[in-house]
Amino acid sequence: MSVKIMTDSACDLPLDFYEENGTILFPLKVHIDGMEYEDVKTIEPKQVYDAIRAGNLPKTSQASPAGFKKVFTELAENKEEGIYIAFSSELSGIYQTAFMTAEQVKEDYPDLNVAVIDTKCASLGQGLVVMEAVRMAKENRSKEEIVQTVQFLSKHMEHLFSVDDLDHLAKGGRVSKASAFVGGLLNIKPLLNVEDGKLIPIEKIRGKKKLLRRIIEVMRERGEKLEEQIVGISHADDLETATEMKDMILRELHAKDVYITSIGAAIGSHTGPGTIAIFFLNKQPS
Incomplete structure (x- = not known):
């Protein structure tokens, strides 16, 4: 490929994707019981979900600035072009770290040709953007x-998702504790989306069947030419619901295809087990 594509593990693509496509991965860090792991590389998502079920809430941290500096320096020395497709700056500081590191490397290598892009996306919403960038680079x-x-895909990527327990997002500062309390008290399923990179609760729905039906309705309202799209589904240790959702999307919305992946250890540390997320475009490239 003439352009090196880079991303971080918040995009929730599997390890073999990076290996098969020559895509550079910057793994986020996951901390459990005093041990530090590299998301995707040295920890499986199920380890995180099992820890949460046991009452041990993992913590996460950014990828190392040294990793960015090493890769950016090598690109500059080899006179190669690169694009880093980053996790939403509203949910992590990793974009800012990469941007600042690129500026530092430019002090020694003014010709560094790297674009650092804040997708304002998360999980497979970011992953679908990465997949298309890799396809174009090939x-x-x-x-x-x-x-x-x-930039276009990032701007128009819809994120619809629901979590089993809003407390996980509240403890990580991703939603308010008041929202989490109401959700748990009423035993309802919250439907959330991402607006300008931030997590926003949009509806509260009682029961899983009604939730999945409502997701289909919202996709029909917001999606453009779904029959031409690859829809993404990511799940937190709940392949059964992801598969049910896939069947509904293919049957009722006639999507071109549906790609399912597991929510990784870093994102899963904040969402908890039982999360289901759907990603699609509200506008197609012309």
């Missing part, structure tokens, strides 16, 4: 073309 499309597409 076709030897220019860095400018890929950046333009990444």
Whole structure:
């Protein structure tokens, strides 16, 4: 590929994706019982979910700035072009770390040709953007073309998701404790989305069946030409619900395809087990 594509593990793509496509991965860190793990590389999502079920809430931290500096320096020395497709800056500081590191490397290598893009996306919403960037890079499309597409897809990527327990998001500061309390008290399923990179509760729905039905309705309302799209589904140790959701999307919305992946250890540390998330575009590239 003429352009090196880079991303972080918050995109929830599996390890073999990076290995098969030559994509550079910056893993977020996951901390459990005093041990530090590299998301995707040295920890499986189920380890996180089992820890949470046992009452041991994991913590997460950013990828190492030294990792960014090493990769950016190598790109500069090899006179290669690169694009780093980053996790939402509203949910993590990793974009800012990468951006600042690139600026530092430019002091020694003014010709560094790396674009650092804040997708304002998360999980497989970010992952679908990465997948398209990799596809374009394999076709030897220019860095400018890929950046333009990444920015468009990021802007128009819808995130719909529900969690079993809002407390996990509240403890990580992702939603308010008041929202978490109401959700747990009424035993309801919250439907959330991402707006400008932030998690926003949009509806409260009683019961799983009604939740899945409502997701289909919202997809129909917001999605554009779903029959031409690859829809993404990520799940936290709940393949059964993900598969049920896939069947509904194919049967009722006639999506081109549906790609399922597991929510990784870093994102899963904040969502907890039982989370289901759906990703699609509200506008297609022209």
